[in-house]
Amino acid sequence: MVEIKASAGDYVRFGLARKSIEGVILESHEKDIVLLKLNSGYNIGILRENILDVKVLRKFHDEARKDFSIPSGKGKPKIGLIVTGGTIASKLDARTGAVKPLTRVEEFAKFYPKLFERCDVIIENPFMELSENMNSLHWKKIAKIAEKMLNDYQIEGVIITHGTDTLHYTAAALSFFLRNLNKPVALTFSQRSIDRASSDAELNLDCAVSFVLSDCAEVAIIGHASMNDDFCYALRGTKARKMHTSRRDAFKSINSEPIAKINGDKVEFLRQRRPRNKEKAELDTDFSDKVALVKFYPGQKPDILDYYVKERYKGIVIEMTGFGHVSEDWIPALKKAIKSGMVVCASAQTIYGRLSSKIYSTGREIEKTGVIFLEDMLAETAFVKLGWVLGHRNWKGYEKAKEKMMENFADEFNELLTD
Amino acid sequence: MVEIKASAGDYVRFGLARKSIEGVILESHEKDIVLLKLNSGYNIGILRENILDVKVLRKFHDEARKDFSIPSGKGKPKIGLIVTGGTIASKLDARTGAVKPLTRVEEFAKFYPKLFERCDVIIENPFMELSENMNSLHWKKIAKIAEKMLNDYQIEGVIITHGTDTLHYTAAALSFFLRNLNKPVALTFSQRSIDRASSDAELNLDCAVSFVLSDCAEVAIIGHASMNDDFCYALRGTKARKMHTSRRDAFKSINSEPIAKINGDKVEFLRQRRPRNKEKAELDTDFSDKVALVKFYPGQKPDILDYYVKERYKGIVIEMTGFGHVSEDWIPALKKAIKSGMVVCASAQTIYGRLSSKIYSTGREIEKTGVIFLEDMLAETAFVKLGWVLGHRNWKGYEKAKEKMMENFADEFNELLTD
16 A cells, blocks of 8 residues: 555645546545545545555645735725625635634735725624624624714725625615615625635625625625626625525525626626715614514414414514415414514515415415515515514504515515516 | 496406506405406406496306316226315406315316316315315325325326425425335426416416326426426426416426426426336325424524424424524534434525535534434425324334435435535
């Protein structure tokens, strides 16, 4: 058996019986198996005895330890950047093959030199968090920093880098929290970390810069439009959803066209938008965490409603089937929950399309209980909006909550959608 | 003001100031407004005072009251038909504008003459139910009748007509309940009732017949491939989902190609399939209703797990974010639930793509608790499968449940999917 004079993190070429194979050696706990991360991003295990030849093409150096200072940007357009964590602020741990968050914002800057070439960047880094761990407290922190940047700094707009898992929830939250918006707010991300050949980080961030320099005072998610590494879409913060675990074009516009197509520094608007303006952005982060999101499924007992009533939840969004249905045996429980003061909303489990309470008898019966049918609003957006509406103490009572849920604050309803 | 000599159900033309408009008059409770169902299917309200002229083009007759006998079909291929309710077995109530279920199977036959021209049909009608009301008892009834038809009758295969709301859950259930399948089983539906010009019922049913006459012993959903009324797809029962509230191509193949494209009587297979065979189909309807489906959302308290443990649920499928994540504070609750004996599975909230516990630290931590990562399996399919697996008393213990959940019974895993 050939001796392997290489260690975890090294980029190597192994000669096998019929072909050779290149990749980064990962730490392995099986002494007979060598783990290799291929350039495609996939990990494979190779039996040690099948390796006939080893060539180290590049030794491993932990570059993160080197110092880096953020370059100054005199004369360039000024933007705000809020770094919050996620894959776009992570790198591959060459020893384990897993993705590890960057811990210092200087590291982040080092990975994205182009951003600093195009702009003079004011960075804020409130926390480094994977987005599955984020909640309304994180949304409030981000909104507060964004509002300060938008009103007090001489900047063109704000970019927020964020993990992908719950990015669409944060985008919806910022769409409601930042009222009277005056400049662009771009949320961007990457599905694959920057040190991987297939990373989407650089294009997404570059397109986010273009969006922030454009004439659109809205909250948008900026990301790959397709699996190709060519251009991005700007998706409305209230009308987008992560629709794939791994693809670079994971975020899709739902029940709405994207706001814009972004190709390099060219921003082509695809639909009406709110233009830049001289107003003062307003922060409105009132939010109640006593709100739940429940997906209905066949045979589900309505007891789950009693549970949330007992736990003193103020509101619930139910992802109903079809045009907005649950099984008949839910009707008494819905009535009871609403009578207790809980605000009950319906959104579509199908994701695409618009609810209607008028077409089937079930819909009419459910509507009679007081359930609020949220038209074409995404369930995720509805959940965030309900927390926001019920967080406002001055919007009191069921009728007021209904009125606010049906008001179109941030294009969460697409009134043009007909099919 | 002109007198309107027409009543609910009549097809009329109204002359307005600038144009005329045709449709069916609906019952209206506002005396100043006339409700009209347009040919497009939309309802509009017209102020009585704006109607300048009225022409009754067709008086309303309730045709459902006429008698109809199911034609005999000597010499034609024989098929089984299980009518269960839903829009495909409904008609427009001309007086209210709502869709109303047919109550007698003879009515169903009358609406679909082409089916009876092509086939000799053995009809069973275990119940007439809107699919939002269906649960595992309905699935069992359908499976039992299908099994009897497949084994005891000289038929080519079975068509099941069904409401759309939960059709994909039923399709998954039948995929697991009918083991060792010998002939085609086609579930079909309509999004718009047959008496509407835009109905998709006839094409769907015609393509279902073609599928049942083809060489594929699988459970499939047959429906419009696009918004055009031209051809259908056959979607694998475990790999399909209703993805739009109203579109005729509402059902989409998820993480898999459709099994076949069906154009009239031409069935073109798009991927590998189980061929027709001489085996005996087996009925395996063991099912536990003590199984839940929960969608994780930001800020959600892990207390919901304690609730299901307390309610003695045997299993739960959690729709996690990204590659299979929940927030860190769920880890202790996951451990506790699994320790109590509850089987906890993860599926993807993104719908598309495959889970992976290896890429991020959160995934590795969650996997360590014992959570079963269900790869590319749809959450709806996972919920049905978990109820089926835990319904088998002979499959005892966590390890056995995991083994069965990861076994590919009905192509619920797509092993070819790489992106």
